[in-house]
Amino acid sequence: MKNRWKWLRSFRLKQMKWLNIWMPLLIMGLFFFVIAISNVYTETYDIERFSEANQTIRSPLTIENKDETERKSREAVEAVEDRFSISSEVTQERVGYVEELFAAITKLEEQESQDEGKEEDSEPPTSTEKVQNLQQILNAEITKNLDQTSLLRLVEASSNERSLGKELLTTSLYEAFNAGVRTEDVESTKEDLAQQLRYSSLNNKLKNVLINVSNFAVVENATFDVEKTVEARRQALSNVEPVMIRAGEVIVREGQTITNEIYEDLALVGLLNNDRNMYPVIGLFILVVLLIGIIGYEMYCLHLKGQLDRGKVASIVLVGLLLVSFMKVVSYFSTPTSQYFIFVPVATGGMLFKILLNERTAITLSGVYAILGSLIFNSAIPGSLNMEAGIYFFLSQLAGIIFLINVKDRSAILKAGIGITAVNILVVLLFQFLSFEKYSLTDILIQTSYGVLAAFLSAVLAIGLLPFFEATLGILSDSKLLTLSSPNHPLLRKILIEAPGTYHHSVMVANLSEASCEAIGANGLLARVASYYHDLGKTVRPHYFIENQMAIKNPHDFIEPIQSAEIIINHPYDGANLLKKHHIPKEIIDIAEQHHGTTLLKYFYYKEKEHNKQINEALYRYPGPKPQTKEAAIVCICDSVEAAVRSLKEPTKNKIEEIVTNIMNDRLMDGQLNESPLTLKEIELIHKAICETLNGIFHTRIQYPSKKNIREAN
Structure with a gap:
């Protein structure tokens, strides 16, 4: 009989444990899952190509458009021109021929002047003889490509004209060779040089001679360089950034025609009817299980200390549901550009948990609801968390816990509200100063005013809700004890x-x-x-x-x-x-x-x-x-x-x-x-x-x- 009584007592204790811990956790888990499902499981659309969009559709995730990236890469490679190696030896050789020609003419003239001074009775050589003498001292490559007429006209030209012609020709050749003369560019380069010489101030006969000389001098000096070409194409390919569809980016606007490209983008991000993705839902389930596990562990610790009764369990559930509901309502008014999470009086939860439970549990639960808040304010972008919202929620709740020094005095809640105000303002300024965007003074004042209002509401709600938990749920807080x-x-x-x-x-x-x-x-x-x-x-x-x-x-x-x-x-x-x-x-x-x-x-x-x-x-x-x-x-x-x-x-x-x-x-x-x-x-x-x-x-x-x-x- 005694053993049976012990068994019944043990069974009853287990039932109470189920009712006091597991059942509330199940309720909270289901509520969290239902509240956050829309933040990970976005709406899909049944639309056809070339139809008109009924609403503006944004991408729910960030993903690379690999087809578009490949197209851009292909265009970048095709745009790279072949690379050539310019031979400086060829340049010096061809310009050297020209310089040798003019130097030889000058040398012959000097010798003739010296001979005339020694032999006053001797007759000066004729132009033909000069050309013959010139051909004897010139490189065979020059004499082979330049006829006697061209040489004769150079010899007959005055020293000044030859000097100007030489300067103009060598300069033009250097410019052409330094730019590189490929096989297919030889003729066009010759034509370009001829044009430059025609427009010079030299006489026509000398111009024609110089054109002949330039035609002789211009040869190919640029050869195709495989290594440089491959490297240039590789560099161009590396400079191509992946074409990304960013989370929150507008894919199609209301009234816009669904082109084939837009349709492919919708399919890529999984917004078409046949492309629903269950992985975010599984991820949400895992997250909820982890968060509920943390809450359950804290409740179990209170149970071991004999501090967990039905009133405190109800307070954990009700405060949690209240905070999450408030977050969800405010999130409906938030957009990717206008975040109103600063307005949420989340510090109410931290203060109530500290008053009704204890400081350790309050800090732990603050972390839980900060994580959940970062998910709720993710602008319905699966796989992302709003870290700014999470940091703000945690620090705001932590401020309420830390600054609520004397939990036995209700007026301490108002004093804690001042500390929460300061922390909220500092966190808002932190986000703005860390951002690359420039905020006007008006934007800063608006954002900080939201933080001040959230702190005020947190204190007011904590004072207003505390009597409800004390009276309705029968929770015996220190403030209630002081009243008694x-x-x-x-x-x-x-x-x-x-x-x-x-x-x-x-x-x-x-x-x-x-x-x-x-x-x-x-x-x-x-x-x-x-x-x-x-x-x-x-x-x-x-x-x-x-x-x-x-x-x-x-x-x-x-x-x-x-x-x-x-x-x-x-x-x-x-x-x-x-x-x-x-x-x-x-x-x-x-x-x-x-x-x-x-x-x-x-x-x-x-x-x-x-x-x-x-x-x-x-x-x-x-x-x-x-x-x-x-x-x-x-x-x-x-x-x-x-x-x-x-x-x-x-x-x-x-x-x-x-x-x-x-x-x-x-x-x-x-x-x-x-x-x-x-x-x-x-x-x-x-x-x-x-x-x-x-x-x-x-x-x-x-x-x-x-x-x-x-x-x-x-």
């Missing part, structure tokens, strides 16, 4: 007025409990506030409790021990009922109900046992339950310790430590702490914290002398 700790709360005033001794006892227990919780890392504020209310049930019959019996006889002296026990035993449950009627959070109700566990009312038990040896011990025990949390166990211990120490006439340090030790050992031996998650190490720390606090309260005071003692001393 106010002495002006009706129930605390009720204790103060109707049971003042109990009120003082509760305050003392609160001090001990808070110190003990802080020593082991438990929720000290919860323990303090719960201590204020733990004995609320005593207000039903305040005078039956010794701390409220002032100047009256003890009512228990006039009734049977079993009646006294019944009154005393009922006070935790009377208090729990009053707390429920006033809608006090369940955590405080549980502590009020559990702070005596199943302990025995020893005084009345042994008093009855003096007369009745067959007494049923169960009638004098609290029905429980035993403390289930660290805070409840600590209040249980501190409640007994405070009452015992208060009864001491002289609470010395040793007596205090002895009482604390005895009470804690009694609770352990009685099994009252068996169902709480306290460890032996934590119990040791609690013992030390209680003793230090009590020694501070009941410290030794200076005994001031009386007037009588002063007179006797004198």
Whole structure:
């Protein structure tokens, strides 16, 4: 039977774990998938060639148009002209012939002048003789290609004309040869030189001679260079950039005719009816699984710490759905050129998570929703993430978490809003200054104003939504606890007025409990506030409790021990009922109900046992339950310790430590702490914290002398 009960309990715990963790995760995962599907799975179109586009269609992805790239590469290669190597040796040889011709004529003239000076009676040589003499000293290549008439006209020309003709001819030849004379260009080069010579100021006879000389001098000096040609074509090919269709680029505008080229582009980017691509959907599924896995891990960590209840699970789900929905709505108004993600008050999530859960979980979830936001604001371009949006969302949420220093004060949310404003403005300026685009002052002011408005909305939404989560979902936040700790709360005033001794006892227990919780890392504020209310049930019959019996006889002296026990035993449950009627959070109700566990009312038990040896011990025990949390166990211990120490006439340090030790050992031996998650190490720390606090309260005071003692001393 016992094993069956354990199995049922284990099965029920597993069911609760499924309901508290897996089911919410499944809901969130489906919601995220549905919200983001349009950002990865774009619309396709059933259109025909040469029809008219009904709407403007943009490319959903970035892809290379390989056919167009190949066409451009082919055109670039074809446009490259053949490369030739120019022979400087040929140039020098042919120009050298021309220079040799003119130099030889000049040399003959000098010799003739010298001969005439020596032999005054000798007759000067005739032109024919000069030509013959010239042919004898010229290179055979020159005499073979130049006739005697041409040589005769050069010889008969004046020195000045020859000098001008030589200068003009050699200069023109150098220009032609340096440009390169290919086989097919020889004739055209000769014609070009002839044209230049015809338009010179020389006489016609000399021009004709020079044209003949140029025709002789011009030969091929440029040969086809295979290596240079191949290198030029390779360079031209490397300069061809791939023809890309960019994500977000307009492929066809509304009313434009779907040409064959446009149709091929639509097919290439997968926008035709037969080209749907499921890979982005699979990618989205993987991303959602990863993000949900992170959220699930954080929830599991809270579960292990005993901090995960249905209210906190609901807050994780609701805040997440709210943030993602807000992002999606704003994304509908965003375009590739106008991004409005700056307007999203995403910092609300970071602050709410920190207040309702803890800082670590808040930071982790901030990263999750930053990644999801970068996908939602990707302008429906599959495979891309808007990193600017992701960075902005994460830093904005992180600012809300960091600047929300005192989570116990609601006004701290407004103060955090100032820090969020500063961070939002800095991030917006960061994006603008890193961009290659130039922004006007008006654009900068508009963008930063969005960031300021987002920070303001974040603070307002956090303040407005916090009471909803506290009241509707029953989440006990620090701010809620502070509200309950106010002495002006009706129930605390009720204790103060109707049971003042109990009120003082509760305050003392609160001090001990808070110190003990802080020593082991438990929720000290919860323990303090719960201590204020733990004995609320005593207000039903305040005078039956010794701390409220002032100047009256003890009512228990006039009734049977079993009646006294019944009154005393009922006070935790009377208090729990009053707390429920006033809608006090369940955590405080549980502590009020559990702070005596199943302990025995020893005084009345042994008093009855003096007369009745067959007494049923169960009638004098609290029905429980035993403390289930660290805070409840600590209040249980501190409640007994405070009452015992208060009864001491002289609470010395040793007596205090002895009482604390005895009470804690009694609770352990009685099994009252068996169902709480306290460890032996934590119990040791609690013992030390209680003793230090009590020694501070009941410290030794200076005994001031009386007037009588002063007179006797004198």
